[in-house]
Amino acid sequence: MTDPVNRVVLAYSGGLDTSVILKWLQQTYNCEVVTFTADLGQGEELEPARAKAEMMGVKPEHIFIDDLREEFVGDYVFPMMRANALYEGLYLLGTSIARPLIAKRQIEIARMVEADAVSHGATGKGNDQVRFELGYYALAPDIKVIAPWREWDLTSRTALIAYAEQHQIPVPKDKRGEAPFSTDANLLHTSSEGLVLEDPWAEVPGYVFSRTVDPEDAPDRPQVIEIEFEHGDPIAIDGLSMTPATLLAALNELGRTHGIGRLDLVENRFVGMKSRGMYETPGGTILHAAHRAIEQLTLDRGAAHLKDELMPRYAELIYNGFWFSPEREMLQAAIDLSQKKVNGMVRLKLYKGGVHVIGRQSPDSLYSEKVVTFEDDAGAYDQRDAAGFIKLQALRLRLLGRRDQ
Template identity: 50%
Template sequence: MPKKAVHKVVLAYSGGLDTSNIVPWLIENYGCEVICFTADIGQGGEFNQMEEKALASGASQFVLRDLKAEFAESYLYPLIHSGAVYEGKYLLGTALARPLIAAHQVAVAQELGADALAHGGTGKGNDQVRFELTYMALDPTLTVISPWREWDIRTRADALAYARAHNIPVPATAGEKRVYSRDRNLWHYAHEGGPLEEAWDAPDEEMYLLSASPENALDKAAYVTLDFNNGNPTAVDGEALSPLEMIQRLNSLGAMHGIGRADLVESRLVGLKSHGVYETPAGTILTAAHRELESLVLDKDTLHFKAGAALKYAELIYNGLWFSPLRESLDAFFDSTQTPVSGTIRLKLYKGNIIPVGRKSPNSLYRDEYATFGLDDVYDQQESQGFTNVFGLHLKVRALNRLTPGGKIPKPDFTRFKRD
């Protein structure tokens, strides 16, 4: 199929082997100008060197945007409000970063007059969908190019050979052995591929780049208090922090105590299973603290319904549907539940464990004078008999139907209720 003519492409550029190869490949195959766009979302790295590499690879321009604060406030804090966790373990670090990156990529294309977008997501992964659904939601007039669905590069050896042929710098340590595929941002460090493709083998300790192992974590527990206002974490040990500062502080603290490691086989959107390991210290602490506070201030029906909605919210984020009407509607629901979620939670961090040791809120629905087993003015224990009889009536009818001869229930005698 002939390639669609494009003139200027904005590439989501990480500076790694794949996206570095994409620059000359686009020029060769589309004859277009390539602008490399990089989002600083807390992944670290030398951005000056990244710019030099992008330009040396043939890009006409390198655009860098610092999105760490926006990521924390507009994406991660709503995630905390929701309590969403994908398949019980994954705190959605990569899945939530992709729509942010793609949204700014679209904005750069519009600002610079580009007519196409490109990304490095593979044909087997989730990221291709996350990028392209965002493009579709924000500017469907832009042409989308996915090199992994077009080019002949299939292995790491192919990628290294292509890079060398086009004078793209390759690290001296880069070999052709199986290596990890990693993704880092403010929220987490993700590890996939390489040795992790064997699900039976435990990850090597050397794989972890952020957190201490529980065995080697500090021997002395840390106690930390977290203040919340309307569902938003606002202070650590009484010190007010911005969302960005909050996450950075708790990442450092949690990592020292082995907090936030998750090893799971997850269900990819494309239908495959993948084995991933994640390090999310701050996210794990904040999610645990927020859950404890909600248990104190939300009524049972709201709490239980919200848990079900959180499962759908996690699925939407994982599947790349951040910019969708349902996600926006769920955010409105979650925000409405957060009005009473103000208070303080005290946690004990010790060798990979998060142990709640204190809860308080001016909106607490827990009152010790009501919960006591003793006598009080709010709850008459004698009333529980009638409640239990009515609540269990369906069980009683079922049992009578099963136990009476022939399964027939004797007709009740209502004559005793007749008035004289």
């Protein structure tokens, strides 16, 4: 170790891994540890993390448990949803979009407490190490980053538990055995991967699912809901205005009930390997379908098609951890400009795992029933104009055809 570390801010959950990391940092670097626990709507009780950190010698004033749910949805999830972002055409980026917010708040706390380092519990095989650290360096270029999984020799769960017992770190009984899979959760989604999920031919066991009922067991009658949008963001469900986090939580409950949002995916990690995961994104899946539906009415063809061309690049930037990059901000500016007139209402039918758009309306609609009708359009569209249009479009094809005959 070259530079001494006096104080480090640790992204801390209170679980086995980060509790071991806390003690390891204290011992290895002989430094003061500040813990930061983010409430992103993961549905877990977070106060026990405070008690555990205090028990391990962290000063009460150096234990941060921050409710970031509204900021998470309003400033991260919704901007991503405006882009209709899907990584590799399917993944709604639930884990990816949470990391830049955690990194940002961690750096803010590091500045507040005058820490000279930050630390995380991501392993050296995954994407999260990249996402956290790109965020750290973008916001604090000279910060020292400590990634214990890349430094220590605790390479198994057995070694972690032995270390915890050696240093009187409580290990719950249900954490002593090898977990059948690992999870990450927030208000947008729950992801599960590893062990029982590693064989991509094997069906995901039912016990893996935590956010959605089995679509086969969902209600036998569909439920119809209406989502209102303003400038591309949802603002109300069935006429009831809600804050961003409250609205997403409400959509999650609807999605849970109807078994919506399950995704079994083999994806390409940024670090180079393929991995298989099961994602549950109930509210996000509903919101994605609704947003695309309101854009169908309100976006010009050129803008809509350009957005669809930009989306894969935008999604890849988020997946790879480049939220704070200039190119993501440039794309966001273009996307947000396209949303000025994305206003109106979408009606959806939720039924046994499916989200079905059954209606949409907007005060800023570009759809003209008078122009598109198969009935008499009273001169709104002169069909004879199409002949010249087609001939101009066909000109190069005709020239090619004459040459090649």
